[in-house]
Amino acid sequence: MQKPPPKPTDATEMVANALSLAIHEHRLAPGTKLGEDEIGDVYSVSRTVVRAALQSLAHVQLVEIQRHKGAFVAHPSPREAREVFEARALLEPRTARSAATRATGRDINILRQHVTEEHAAMADGDNGRAVNLSGLFHIEIARIADQETIGRFIETLIARSSLIIALYWRRESALCESHAHHALVQAIADADEQNAEDLMRSHLVDLNSALDLRERPVQTRSLRELLQQPAR
Amino acid sequence: MQKPPPKPTDATEMVANALSLAIHEHRLAPGTKLGEDEIGDVYSVSRTVVRAALQSLAHVQLVEIQRHKGAFVAHPSPREAREVFEARALLEPRTARSAATRATGRDINILRQHVTEEHAAMADGDNGRAVNLSGLFHIEIARIADQETIGRFIETLIARSSLIIALYWRRESALCESHAHHALVQAIADADEQNAEDLMRSHLVDLNSALDLRERPVQTRSLRELLQQPAR
DNA sequence: TCTGTCGGAATTGTATACAACATTGTGTTC
DNA sequence: GAACACAATGTTGTATACAATTCCGACAGA
Numbered sequence: 001m002q003k004p005p006p007k008p009t010d011a012t013e014m015v016a017n018a019l020s021l022a023i024h025e026h027r028l029a030p031g032t033k034l035g036e037d038e039i040g041d042v043y044s045v046s047r048t049v050v051r052a053a054l055q056s057l058a059h060v061q062l063v064e065i066q067r068h069k070g071a072f073v074a075h076p077s078p079r080e081a082r083e084v085f086e087a088r089a090l091l092e093p094r095t096a097r098s099a100a101t102r103a104t105g106r107d108i109n110i111l112r113q114h115v116t117e118e119h120a121a122m123a124d125g126d127n128g129r130a131v132n133l134s135g136l137f138h139i140e141i142a143r144i145a146d147q148e149t150i151g152r153f154i155e156t157l158i159a160r161s162s163l164i165i166a167l168y169w170r171r172e173s174a175l176c177e178s179h180a181h182h183a184l185v186q187a188i189a190d191a192d193e194q195n196a197e198d199l200m201r202s203h204l205v206d207l208n209s210a211l212d213l214r215e216r217p218v219q220t221r222s223l224r225e226l227l228q229q230p231a232r
Numbered sequence: 233m234q235k236p237p238p239k240p241t242d243a244t245e246m247v248a249n250a251l252s253l254a255i256h257e258h259r260l261a262p263g264t265k266l267g268e269d270e271i272g273d274v275y276s277v278s279r280t281v282v283r284a285a286l287q288s289l290a291h292v293q294l295v296e297i298q299r300h301k302g303a304f305v306a307h308p309s310p311r312e313a314r315e316v317f318e319a320r321a322l323l324e325p326r327t328a329r330s331a332a333t334r335a336t337g338r339d340i341n342i343l344r345q346h347v348t349e350e351h352a353a354m355a356d357g358d359n360g361r362a363v364n365l366s367g368l369f370h371i372e373i374a375r376i377a378d379q380e381t382i383g384r385f386i387e388t389l390i391a392r393s394s395l396i397i398a399l400y401w402r403r404e405s406a407l408c409e410s411h412a413h414h415a416l417v418q419a420i421a422d423a424d425e426q427n428a429e430d431l432m433r434s435h436l437v438d439l440n441s442a443l444d445l446r447e448r449p450v451q452t453r454s455l456r457e458l459l460q461q462p463a464r
Numbered sequence: 465t466c467t468g469t470c471g472g473a474a475t476t477g478t479a480t481a482c483a484a485c486a487t488t489g490t491g492t493t494c
Numbered sequence: 495g496a497a498c499a500c501a502a503t504g505t506t507g508t509a510t511a512c513a514a515t516t517c518c519g520a521c522a523g524a
Contacts, residue, residue, distance in 0.1 A: 006495090035505075035506095036505075036506070037504095037505080037506095047506090051506090067505060067506085067507085068505080068507080069505090069506080070505070070506065
């Protein structure tokens with residue numbers, strides 16, 4: 001293993017990542033109150049750090065901060081959900097095309113690895129993990145496309161998509177993204193730009209049509225029992 | 233004037249806005265060190281608030297925070313500059329089209345007002361203000377398009393564009409955005425979607441071609457004398 | 465003069481203390 | 495019994511104190 005730098009890791013970032021993962025894996029449901037003291041206890045850091053982490057997550061709209069009220073896991077409205085997928089439709093097909101142009105053999109391997117893991121998570125019935133991995137797949141494509149700026153946008157869209165799926169997914173609809181992803185990888189591996197772009201576009205359409213965008217009530221839950229992440 | 237709520241204004245937000253404005257108006261040059269104590273003194277707030285504001289600006293990449301080093305006004309590389317304009321080219325034409333579809337008479341008035349102010353700023357030779365107003369024009373179009381999500385992306389792109397202009401603008405190139413903006417307003421007022429989209433696209437191309445994207449050295453400057461904003 | 469090391473000063477990272485505000489429960493009044 | 499007022503409690507907003515790290519200049523040696 002290669003870890004030349006010991007670990008200049010940042011407490012704020014660690015907390016933000018832990019919370020982000022918990023949200024992505026649907027262990028923290030939309031609407032959950034995120035008390036500062038509570039989180040500070042769980043991760044053994046001060047409120048200063050927790051606040052910074054929460055603000056960071058608020059910026060990517062994973063949590064919503066209400067002045068004097070606190071932070072809550074974001075609860076995207078149907079309208080926001082629509083907007084997120086419109087934005088993805090605008091950004092991701094082009095990005096997939098770029099990825100098809102630039103992908104190296106190593107990139108392809110990474111993508112295949114992702115698809116395999118997704119498949120495994122699905123087989124395990126671990127839906128949270130599957131959703132998270134699926135998101136990472138899209139982010140990986142943006143990385144391959146070598147578009148830092150657009151890639152960041154896509155990251156925030158993926159994050160919010162995870163919440164949207166938690167809220168609006170039709171349970172009767174089969175969540176078999178791995179097929180679409182597999183086809184995408186093939187197109188990228190073949191450097192078939194047009195195909196990659198088209199596949200991504202239709203993949204997003206499919207995703208969108210598996211949603212049932214009607215209002216959902218905001219339900220608040222407790223928190224502590226949902227964070228078993230072993231406090232760093 | 234209508235101000236029913238007294239002013240639930242947030243100290244962090246005020247500092248962030250003040251700094252943001254200073255950067256947009258090119259009173260703070262790229263690379264400038266933003267010391268926490270220093271800013272705290274200027275605006276009479278504690279470092280806690282300043283830190284939150286700086287992190288907020290770091291999220292939109294107006295400032296760059298280096299661990300244990302501090303915050304600096306961002307200094308976009310030529311590569312980042314290219315990416316920013318690529319992203320704008322991807323997002324803004326479509327947004328202009330939507331704006332043409334949805335704009336009301338009131339919206340048109342607001343846009344015309346913007347163009348007039350830009351013109352005035354240019355006439356005064358106040359370039360900083362002109363750049364800032366020009367950015368606000370683009371943001372206003374996103375607002376009219378009623379695309380909150382994409383609008384936010386555009387906001388961050390505009391912000392970075394301001395830095396890019398500060399760094400890479402060819403001084404010999406005439407900065408007459410108000411003409412392009414005027415034509416755009418007309419297309420939007422006419423609800424001519426295709427024209428609005430095309431005009432926006434070519435406007436961005438023009439902007440881009442007025443840049444000289446070669447490396448610039450990072451020059452650090454002092455700070456205090458550049459912030460005459462009367463400390464709230 | 466150049467180089468490298470050491471120590472003090474300055475700055476940032478984190479924790480804690482206090483102030484401001486919101487919420488909730490209780491008691492009083494009608 | 496319902497509605498309001500108000501106090502008690504808890505949570506967030508801000509300031510300050512302390513720890514950790516970096517920066518910068520002095521100084522010694524080559």
